[in-house]
Amino acid sequence: MFLFDEGKNFYKGNLHAHTSMSDGRLTPEEVKALYAGNGYDFLAITDHRKCTADQDIYKNMLLLPGIELDYTMPLQVIHLLGIGMTRGVETAPWTSGPQAGIDAIRHFGGEAILAHPNWSLNTLEMILSLKNLAAAEIFNSTSRPPWNPDRADSTSLLDVAATHGLLLPTTASDDAHWYNGDACCSFTMVNAHENTALALTRALKDRAFYASQGPRFTQISYENDIVRVYCSKVRRVVFHTNAPYAPARCVEGDGIIYAEYALQPQWKETYIRVVLEDENSLRAWANPFPLMR
Ligand SMILES: [Zn+2]
């Protein structure tokens, strides 16, 4: 089994950004110019409750339609990103609850992503109750100081969900509002045959992407109980599974570009998530996949 299709390309994009159309400090034009100038292949502007873009090209960057829906629940909030849908979502009955929001996004041709679950204080029960999410944000640049409490990284929460059987794919996004250090930090690499809204939305549906702050995956394979990882130079490769302890969980060294992890039956591992960390402590997260044993 190979996680990525080497006959396709990787496209770099940000799927979560705010502008002056809601509570962001830059105008849509300024945000587009910023990401295009930083080499992004695609961008979704996801203003609160506003579907801010039709499919478009800005310089060489693809603009995907985006929206962020929000719900206030007892002891937690739910924020949902909609990517790739039409404006009909704005007037759909999404306010009745988060599942209605996911359903509305999908009804109008998009895919739904659970934004910053750790920042939102989402419970396992809430995450498990949501059906048909395409992904969850495993890292959100803005969900940390100086803008927020230190809850940017949702890996442990999503590991709990994966241990309970929900293997949500993961994105990394900026969620920039202030544009004083919160932009162009975290991104999603989509494995698609072309940089079009149709191909990218399809890849989101097909789990063909990974999340990153910098390190790159080339390939991950799984065969005969061995997981093999090929990547850009990193100092650490970590294999997350449902087993709290298993030996050889972390591979460390200078300039690692290959690592492997041999599964052993006694640990009863059901899924795996590969996380990279480079010499600057920047990480990348592959989507979790099930282990057929
Ligand atoms: Zn949010």
Ligand SMILES: [Zn+2]
């Ligand atoms: Zn947001």
